[in-house]
Amino acid sequence: MFETLESNAQKFEGQLNSFKNLNVGSSLETPIPIEAGGMQRRIKQSQYNSKLDNSLNGETSYFYNPYQIPPNWKLAEIHKRATQVGKPKKQFESFKNSEVCPCCGFQLYKRQINMMDNYMLLSFLGSGYPLFFSFAKYCIYILATILLTSGFYNLWTNYQGNYCATKKQIKLGLPYACTADYISTLTLINKANNEKAIAMQNILNLITTLILIILCIFYRSEQKQIDYDVDAEEITPADYTIMVKGIPQDMTENQLKEYMVDFRREGEEDRDPLVVVDICYVYNVKNVKNVEDQIHKLVEQKKAALKNIDEDSEEFRVLTNEWDDKIYYQLLQSISYLRCVKDDKTQFTGYAFVSFDLEDDKQYVLQSTDQTLWEAIYDYFFSLSPEFKEIKLKQTNQILEITESPEPLDIIWENLTMKDSEKSGIRQTTRYATIAIIAVCAYIIYLLNKYQNDNSDNEDSNNSDLSFTNQILQQFSFNNLITSAAIIVINNFVITLSFTYFVHIECYNTRTVYNVSLAKRLTIALFVNSALVITFISFFVTKNVYQKGGLVYTTFYYFVIDIFLSFISSLIDEDYYVYLIKKWWYSRQGKKSRITQKEAHEIYQLPNHQIELCYAELMNNMCICVFFAPAIPIGLVFQLIGIFFYYWLTKYFLIRYKRMDCQISTALSLQMTNFLEMLIPTYSISCALFEYSAYGQISIIQIVTIVISVLFSAVPVQVILEYIIEFDVQVEDVNYMKAIHQFTSTYKRENPFTSFERRHFSRKYKDESFIQLDS
Incomplete structure (x- = not known):
């Protein structure tokens, strides 16, 4: 080359x-x-x-x-x-x-x-950030709603129950389903002999489900309005730009501009021409990477040549000038080469970003692809890429695909180079790897849970005469905590690190879609490992839900450990301390340093904030808490406290010790809201599941609750709301050339x-x- x-x-x-x-x-x-x-x-x-x-x-x-x-x-x-x-x-x-x-x-x-500033002031980071804090706020509302409508009653009647056997009853040899201690007395099993309380609990669970449905609908509406408000507050290039896909390689930028200028909807041929101010074609970025690799080699050679030379000497200045000449000449060659690449039509990816002078013109083009409600619902369920819509160029009868453009800082340019078929193959492989890792982690958790059950039986027989204080200490012994601790370690390290790598190699076009994919995958995997696996093991393998070492004990310990570890990990930001160490190490070298100015800037810039991990952690805690809320309602209190602190600590570190390289769109929040709505059927199904495990039956009210919640989760609420609710949408009246000074x-x-x-x-x-x- x-x-x-x-x-x-x-x-x-x-x-x-x-x-x-x-x-x-x-x-x-x-x-x-x-x-x-x-x-x-x-x-x-x-x-x-x-x-x-x-x-x-x-x-x-x-x-x-x-x-x-x-x-x-x-x-x-x-x-x-x-x-x-x-x-x-x-x-x-x-x-x-x-x-x-x-x-x-x-x-x-x-x-x-x-x-104390309103989170709407974070609109300059993209609508994704105000929506994240709005999302966290509604998570608190959901937990508070469950606690107030059914949780407190559940907790109180559990505590007042007497179904779990005391030490005296156990010594008498009476049959028992659970042992009375400070954990079991707060769980569902302790009121198994109180039919009146059980019937009332089922009614309250139905009321809770209906209120949660109303709350989620309100949140969807608020979420969309926040997105529009952010768009009105911040003037960005995306306000004027559409993303075009499937452009023929022999179509020049001028030709595409002519087609866009003359674009008309059916019956509007007399409309004034549209004004296109800029077109950005996307070429094969691998060519840029190749020339940058050549430059990088020269820079490394320059660093090696200057390594042992006094920076104040004449030799240092002469060598610096010589290497700067070489690098400079390489840059000139690279520019010439990239110009030739640009003239090669085969290097064009088929993607382009077309910017109009007015937002009205952009909306005019996008509205040409407007759908009916039923078409939108069909695309929601069956379209592989519902965000792209087809338009036909009347001059050539060619079909192009258009959509709202992402922000410039949101685009991962090198991934636009890859063909969709290549990406599909990589994603298929990572899906299999994802399933394999989840299966291996589930098997490890199964082995540890079995070990915990076996040891808890021995401890019960040996420690029945211990004092109350010693019994509490015994509960927090290594053998009792091993499964809970293992789940946290596996989730925080094995699952998070491996899935982050998988999503990285899947080559998504924008950082928002990357974040959506990672947050969704982590949410599912963490919930499977933290809740579904140990629930399955407890119900069908060890058949121990309420006894020592069983499901409720493992989950209670998980809540206690997780709330402290989450608080500590949020308070002690390891990325920031690594940044401080690196900054101190390199800056102390002063003039003797042999790193480049660019590398110094990379060292000095603050750690990047990873909002996708925040969503995943928040959703994981919500899923586990809501799933086990019917059996262990005290978990609602733990998580309310945890999410409250998480909200403020996340905001504090974001505005003080983080940077953001991209602007996150609303797509991430919308996808996470889909998961949030899945908490409603999760709650109703877990109510029935734990009712059956404790009482041996499922009431008609619980079946009705499940049907209502599942039907709601199957409805595309967001699509319907956009058609039936009039949102306050403001279109920019400033033209592109004047607004460009406000663009990041x-x-x-x-x-x-x-x-x-x-x-x-x-x-x-x-x-x-x-x-x-x-x-």
């Missing part, structure tokens, strides 16, 4: 003049005048001229060079400030160089979010092809006070 770069570079060498004429904001579509010889002299002359020009205005101009060695740590600190969470300023004009980071272009002087980024700025120059060439940073790159 290197030879190809050489030949392509020679093709453009005659057009090159000087490094000073480099325009960082330009794309690969614009020729860049450069001259191959005497590069270092021209770079220095360019810097000198820039300083001279800016001195007239009382400012000094410096260059951000991603390959500078040693790095400027103050500039890395500026990058950290630019990438941490804060609300950006809004204005309809360009920001000064001193107001943005020269590396990423993010604003430096952002508004700090406070703990754009499609061409994030596209690896069109952003190659911006990411690899030096850029200016102006400041009168403390930035000195060569310090």
Whole structure:
């Protein structure tokens, strides 16, 4: 490939003049005048001229060079400030160089979010973040609803019951189904002989289910309105852009633009032309990766050459200039090569992002694919990609697929390069691997649960005369906690790490879809391991639900351990402490450091917040709590406390110690809400299951409750609500070219092809006070 770069570079060498004429904001579509010889002299002359020009205005101009060695740590600190969470300023004009980071272009002087601020202020991170905190709030509402409508009554009547045998009754040799202790007396089995309380409990369970259905419908409506409110609050490129799929490789950008400008719906041929302001074609990103690998090799060679040389010596400066020349020339060759790639039609992926001047124009095109309610319901159940809709170009009769565009920072560009068939094959393999891991983990839990049961029987016979205090301590012995502790370890390490890797290699087009896939998979797997596996083992293998070492004991210990571990793990953010150690280790080297400026920025930027793991943990705790709530209602109290603290700790670490590289859309929250609605049939089925295990029968009321909840979960509530409820939707009246100054980024700025120059060439940073790159 290197030879190809050489030949392509020679093709453009005659057009090159000087490094000073480099325009960082330009794309690969614009020729860049450069001259191959005497590069270092021209770079220095360019810097000198820039300083001279800016001195007239009382400012000094410096260059951000991603390959500078040693790095400027103050500039890395500026990058950290630019990438941490804060609300950006809004204005309809360009920001000064001193107001943005020269590396990423993010604003430096952002508004700090406070703990007591409304979570809607997080709208600049995408609607996914306000919706996450709204989601957590409704999780608290759901648990509080269950506790108030049926949980407190369940807990009180359990405590007042006398079905579990006391030590005296056991010594007399009377038959018993459970032993009276501080755990069993709070569980469902303890009122098995109170028919009146059981009948009342069934009625309350039905009322709880109906209230939860109403609560979920209200939440769906609020969720959609939050999404619209965020869209109205934040002006983003996606407000003006559609994503197009299936474009023929021989269709040029100009041709696509003409088709979009002349686009008309049936019967509206006299409508004014649409105004298309930008089109971003997506090319095979592997070509960019190839040339970046070549550059990376040169940078590593530069680091090795400078490793043992005094940074203040003349030899160091000479070698630095020589290697900078080599890297610079490689960059010029790479630009030439990528231009040739762009001219190769086979490298076009068929994806494009088309931006209109007004949001009205974008909505006009999207509304041409509007469906009836029944068509939308059919797509909900049977379409493989319901988000994409087909349009027909009248000029060519070609069919293209369009959808709402994701935000530029949400797109995983290299994954757009892969064919759908390749992705399907990878995902099929990871599904089998997922099932295999769940099965292995389930078998481990089965063995540990069996061991716990065997040992609990021996302990009961040996410790029947212990004092009450010693009995409590005995309950928390290793043998009794082994299954609960193993479930937590397996969930937090084996399941989470392996599934994160699987989803990563499945190559989704956006980070939101990646997050959706990971959160869904983790939610299911964690619930299976934490609840369904041990329930199946207790009901059908060990047949021990309410006795020592049985299901209710394992679950009670799980609640107790999990609430403390979750609090501690949330309070002690290991990612942040690793970040502090790395930052201290590298920055202490000062001028002796041999890492690049780009690497210094990566070290200094705060850890990325992983919202998908937050959703998965929250949903896992909700599923387990609601599933076992009928048998162990005290778990509702534990989880209410746990989720309350989790809400505030997550918000605190997000606004103080995290960064966000992407803007998360509403899709993640919508998918998690589908899981949230599944809690309703989960609750009603578990009520019947534990009623049968304790009393040997299932009442008619419980069967009615199950039917109602299952029917509700099968209905596409979101689809129906969007058709029957009038939401307050505000369309942007600012045109694209005026709104562009408020954009965090754009499609061409994030596209690896069109952003190659911006990411690899030096850029200016102006400041009168403390930035000195060569310090």
